[in-house]
Amino acid sequence: MIKQEWIEKGYIDETVPGDVDLKAEIRRLCKEKNAVVLAHYYTDGAIQDVADFVGDSLALAQIAEKTTADILVMCGVHFMAETNKILSPEKKVLIPDLNAGCSLAESCQADDLAKYKTEHPGYKVVAYVNTSAAVKALTDIVVTSTNARAIVESFPKDEKIIFAPDKNLGGYLNAVTNRRMLLWNGGCHVHEQFSIEKIVEFKRDYPSAKVLAHPECKSGVLALADFVGSTAAILSYAEKDEANEFIVATESGILHEMQKRCPGKRFIPVPPSTGPCACNECSYMRLNTLEKLYNTLKYEWPVVELDEDLRVAAKKPIVRMLELSK
Numbered sequence: 001m002i003k004q005e006w007i008e009k010g011y012i013d014e015t016v017p018g019d020v021d022l023k024a025e026i027r028r029l030c031k032e033k034n035a036v037v038l039a040h041y042y043t044d045g046a047i048q049d050v051a052d053f054v055g056d057s058l059a060l061a062q063i064a065e066k067t068t069a070d071i072l073v074m075c076g077v078h079f080m081a082e083t084n085k086i087l088s089p090e091k092k093v094l095i096p097d098l099n100a101g102c103s104l105a106e107s108c109q110a111d112d113l114a115k116y117k118t119e120h121p122g123y124k125v126v127a128y129v130n131t132s133a134a135v136k137a138l139t140d141i142v143v144t145s146t147n148a149r150a151i152v153e154s155f156p157k158d159e160k161i162i163f164a165p166d167k168n169l170g171g172y173l174n175a176v177t178n179r180r181m182l183l184w185n186g187g188c189h190v191h192e193q194f195s196i197e198k199i200v201e202f203k204r205d206y207p208s209a210k211v212l213a214h215p216e217c218k219s220g221v222l223a224l225a226d227f228v229g230s231t232a233a234i235l236s237y238a239e240k241d242e243a244n245e246f247i248v249a250t251e252s253g254i255l256h257e258m259q260k261r262c263p264g265k266r267f268i269p270v271p272p273s274t275g276p277c278a279c280n281e282c283s284y285m286r287l288n289t290l291e292k293l294y295n296t297l298k299y300e301w302p303v304v305e306l307d308e309d310l311r312v313a314a315k316k317p318i319v320r321m322l323e324l325s326k
């Protein structure tokens with residue numbers, strides 16, 4: 001394990017002494033080192049509270065370009081930190097746990113996509129941001145769940161498109177844009193698990209509640225939703241809508257920000273349909289802890305690095321996305 005290696009090399013202490021005020025120390029280190037902590041809405045509430053900026057994957061990519069900090073600490077998953085490095089190579093990009101991957105990104109390997117592309121000449125490739133730099137380098141444009149619909153609609157109606165890797169988001173986009181994009185067979189281990197039966201039960205128990213779902217959910221869940229959107233879109237819908245109760249089909253970390261923005265409203269997280277765990281947490285996002293964040297800032301480790309040719313190739317489709325998202 002990488003962590004064991006750091007300990008052996010003396011990069012970090014195995015445990016942070018109990019008397020360290022983690023939040024205060026994290027803020028002190030940020031100031032001392034001109035560092036900013038970026039956190040996704042799916043991380044633990046304590047991480048979101050200590051971060052300089054909390055956002056969805058599009059906002060986290062946009063901030064990487066704009067900030068004047070010397071160090072970016074990405075409390076999210078690896079592809080998010082990699083996107084920061086692609087956009088800001090001059091900055092030191094850190095991630096509290098290098099094992100924070102993404103099952104969706106894993107479901108599309110660059111070699112497999114390269115082969116699929118050669119089997120489908122004449123197709124444009126649109127890739128979700130939840131992909132590795134090597135996959136992004138093979139694509140024409142990157143999308144996030146916030147801008148996917150608008151970006152797909154920016155292509156001519158008869159454009160031949162491969163959409164990777166999330167088949168649920170791709171199916172949703174095909175439905176709302178009336179397209180027939182070829183869909184990669186990938187999915188997220190959290191969003192694919194939400195229980196349709198539970199949503200039906202909650203709708204019966206809370207008849208005035210609205211169902212909010214992330215487009216990575218299966219079509220059966222999306223069919224029951226009053227609103228489908230990215231994490232940022234779901235948050236702003238909950239804030240603006242007149243309903244007081246919401247059934248939430250996305251990673252439960254988002255409830256922290258929902259509750260903060262709408263203290264008088266009730267949010268009911270949908271549990272998964274199978275497995276021994278009744279939770280709906282992304283195991284990768286939850287690898288981010290205050291202790292690891294503190295050690296990462298203190299030792300400036302682990303660092304996210306990228307081969308320069310790969311970085312340049314992966315940057316093009318991200319920049320295209322950012323230009324279309326202004």
Ligand code: 13P
Nearest residue numbers: 056057058144145230231
């Ligand atoms: P957002 O783009 O909505 O932040 O989603 C990222 C993600 O990983 C969803 O599982």
Ligand code: SF4
Nearest residue numbers: 102103104188190282
């Ligand atoms: Fe990846 Fe799913 Fe976790 Fe999002 S929730 S980071 S798609 S594994």
